[in-house]
Amino acid sequence: MSVDGWMTGTKTPFEKGGRPRQWAGGFAAFAIAMTGIAAHAQPSDPRKSGTEYLSPATRALQSNDAENPAMLWVKAGEALFNEKPGADRKSCADCHTATVRPLKGIAAGYPRFSIAANRPLNLSMQINLCRQQHQKAATLQHESRELVSLETYVAHQSRGQPIAPWRDARMSQAFINGERHFKTRIGALDLSCADCHDRQAGKQLAGNVIPQAHPTAYPLYRLEWQGVGTLSRRIRNCMSGVRAEPFAHASAEMIELETYLASRAAGMTLETPGVRP
Amino acid sequence: MAAAIISLPAAIRRGDIVTVRALIQHPMETGYRxxxxxxxxxxxxxRRFTCHVIxxxxxxxxxxxxxxxxxAANPLIAFSLKADRDCVLEFQxxxxxxxxxxxxxxxxFLA
Structure with a gap:
């Protein structure tokens, strides 16, 4: 295993090249490398949240809960969290209390491997799985107002927590595939995620700054959408922007890409709900 | 069911000029799209937003x-009031x- 070359050759495990070939053992090395990075990265972390690129006006909107329009989704999500929708007459709050299965920090660990589903899930999918398994309720449509509100409420409970991807061997294949998606050129414009978000980050695109693509504030309010959307919606937006066929919501590819993005942003602070142009 | 968030300063002294913020979830569909x-x-x-002092x-x-x-959708309306009496603010x-x-x-008011 070429772990030594990998660790000395690159500053972060996510830059191009130098990734160990055998990831079964590699994920442990990845975890060790991450702690190493966390130790030295605090003052000079080159990673920036999209918040740092915002105009002062948009930033003010995000930082004031009385003005942040996404707080309307948090409020609606809180109401849904306490509703009893299914045949079992159980609300989310019946299982998740302040002390039992508390929500704090939960959202910072997604996507994660689900034993019940036998695959990695993002938070939207986990909420739907909970509805099916524990509430005997109908699943909600992806990007529906109800599901986005619930996810925004749940993610808001982790505001201020560091993004902490699950270091689970069963996630390593998703990570590898996600990295490949990130670096593969797609669409009529023949661009990869990395072409913009690694190589051109900080520069302008159509009046806005290209961010480094760290999912630190999802679900977030986009002024363009005039509403709140999830990371999946944002990724699909980018993919149609380069004239590619977007990954479907909840598809394996989508979760793999989200897994890679979460690992890339490990240790950064979750800011949900964000506001973006 | 629409969600709305009203915010007033946490501590108000009699005579203060306070900023009231009223945010509501609404599509504001123009009819032109x-x-x-x-x-x-x-x-x-x-079409209309009012704040009454009761x-x-x-x-x-x-x-x-x-x-x-x-x-815009989800309009935020902020305005100032002089808080000179005990009252209820009613928003519609x-x-x-x-x-x-x-x-x-x-x-x-603060005591």
């Missing part, structure tokens, strides 16, 4: 605004398709 199939989306706007039996209009198609948004949403907050 078409959907993916080319069908005109019907207009759905909040003091005992007296009800006085303190602030009102007419809203039009150019106002009304608009197309019989939309009405009411909220009220009491103004209490």
């Amino acid at each position: 078409r959907d993916a199939g080319g069908i005109l989306l019907p207009r759905d706007l909040i 003091e005992g039996d007296a009800r006085m209009l303190a602030f009102s605004a007419e809203l039009h198609a150019a106002i 948004w009304s608009g197309d398709n019989g939309f009405v949403h009411r909220e009220s907050r009491s103004v209490r």
Whole structure:
């Protein structure tokens, strides 16, 4: 295993090249490398949240809960969290209390491997799985107002927590595939995620700054959408922007890409709900 | 069911000029847009926002605004009031398709 070359050759495990070939053992090395990075990265972390690129006006909107329009989704999500929708007459709050299965920090660990589903899930999918398994309720449509509100409420409970991807061997294949998606050129414009978000980050695109693509504030309010959307919606937006066929919501590819993005942003602070142009 | 968030300063002294912020979830559909199939989306706007000061039996209009198609979805309305009396502030948004949403907050002063 070429772990030594990998660790000395690159500053972060996510830059191009130098990734160990055998990831079964590699994920442990990845975890060790991450702690190493966390130790030295605090003052000079080159990673920036999209918040740092915002105009002062948009930033003010995000930082004031009385003005942040996404707080309307948090409020609606809180109401849904306490509703009893299914045949079992159980609300989310019946299982998740302040002390039992508390929500704090939960959202910072997604996507994660689900034993019940036998695959990695993002938070939207986990909420739907909970509805099916524990509430005997109908699943909600992806990007529906109800599901986005619930996810925004749940993610808001982790505001201020560091993004902490699950270091689970069963996630390593998703990570590898996600990295490949990130670096593969797609669409009529023949661009990869990395072409913009690694190589051109900080520069302008159509009046806005290209961010480094760290999912630190999802679900977030986009002024363009005039509403709140999830990371999946944002990724699909980018993919149609380069004239590619977007990954479907909840598809394996989508979760793999989200897994890679979460690992890339490990240790950064979750800011949900964000506001973006 | 619309969600609305009203915010007032946490601590108000008598005579303070306070900023009131009222945020509501609403699509503010202009009536000029078409959907993916080319069908005109019907207009759905909040047309009027009011804030009344309720003091005992007296009800006085303190602030009102007419809203039009150019106002963003989920409109945020902020305005200032001079807090010179104990009262209840009553907020109402009304608009197309019989939309009405009411909220009220009491103004209490520091001792």
